[in-house]
Amino acid sequence: STGLSFLTTKDTITQLITYMVDDPPSDAPTHVKMRYPVVACEILSSEIASIEGVLIENEEQLDRIFGFFEKQKINLLLANLVVKVAKALVSSKTEIMFQYLKRKSNF
Numbered sequence: 516s517t518g519l520s521f522l523t524t525k526d527t528i529t530q531l532i533t534y535m536v537d538d539p540p541s542d543a544p545t546h547v548k549m550r551y552p553v554v555a556c557e558i559l560s561s562e563i564a565s566i567e568g569v570l571i572e573n574e575e576q577l578d579r580i581f582g583f584f585e586k587q588k589i590n591l592l593l594a595n596l597v598v599k600v601a602k603a604l605v606s607s608k609t610e611i612m613f614q615y616l617k618r619k620s621n622f
Contacts, residue, residue: 519563522558522566522567523565523568523569524569525567525573526570527575528559528566528570529575529576531555531559531575531618532555532579533558534551534554534555534602535552535555535556535559535593535596535597536579536580536593536597538550545597549592552592552593553596555596556586556597556600557595559600560600562606562607565608567604567607567608571604571608571611571612571615572605574615580597580600580601580604581601581619583597613614
């Protein structure tokens with residue numbers, strides 16, 4: 516489908532991760548601060564194979580998700596969303612994620 520094709524582009528996945536891991540500007544409208552990260556989380560944690568494929572084939576994307584907690588100041592709303600996506604990936608792609616996390620010295 517066209518919607519799924521759009522959602523599975525590297526640029527779209529990158530933008531969805533950005534909504535979820537980067538604090539929005541303080542003057543951003545409420546929907547950007549609250550709704551965008553939540554919708555991004557729901558899409559990224561949906562366990563749709565083609566979305567997961569784009570996430571796991573690009574280690575840079577995984578680094579942005581799993582590196583979220585290395586920040587000095589953590590946005591708790593975003594933290595809950597990041598945990599949900601990380602949990603979905605580890606649950607559905609256990610072996611791949613185990614190998615990824617094993618390669619990372621900080622895990």
